[in-house]
Amino acid sequence: MTQADSVLSTPPTNTPVDMTRQRFLTVAAVASVVSAGSLAAATIAPSIPAAVTVPRVNPPACPALRVALRDLAKAHTLLIGAQATNEEAEAMWTDWEAQNPQPISRKGRRKWIRRGSIYHASVTAPSWQILMTAEGAFAAAQTAVASVPITGAADVEAMAAASVIYDKVELARGNRAPIAIMVADEIFKRGLAVLS
Secondary structure (H helix, E strand, O other), X not given: OOOOOOHHHOOOOOOOOOHHHHHHHHHHHHHHHHHHHHHHHHHHOXXXXXXXXXXXXXXXXXXXXXXXXXXXXXXXXXXXXXXXXXXXXXXXXXXXXXXXXXXXXXXXXXXXXXXXXXXXXXXXXXXXXXXXXXXXXXXXXXXXXXXXXXXXXXXXXXXXXHHHHXXXXXXXXXXXXXXHHHHHHHHXXXXXXXXX
16 A cells, blocks of 8 residues: 655645636536426426427417417527527636736736737627627517417416516517507407406
């Protein structure tokens, strides 16, 4: 059995922490927990994603509305991915600012601002463009759902459920809740609205 030559053969415990590596490990751990949780949910009830993204009502909503709701669910999924990409780019910019503190001298500050602007544009501009494209597609899908002519109570119920899910999504441009407006308009037209 081999023995250590000295006590100093173990690494020191006061070494500096690498924040980039620590962030990577944290993100990897969270992703692992999330994927394990979603995998467990998928094995328990395989119909959960469909129930969450496409509201089910009896009798079913009209075919045009069902197609529009599926497209909205796909646009929402893409939007979530774009938001995550943009948040990661912003985190990279924040890390750069933390690792490169602003100098005290005036000339040094100008150089720092110039370098920072170049880095910020190279890191955040592409993800911002992707986010804006995804938000535009999501807003167009919301409008497509809102513009489907309502043919019955099932359509109103499906649109109301979609409104609860998708009209609360936070967008950089602002979410105008077009589905909720159409549901409220239809309820008013049917005389079901109570004005006090």
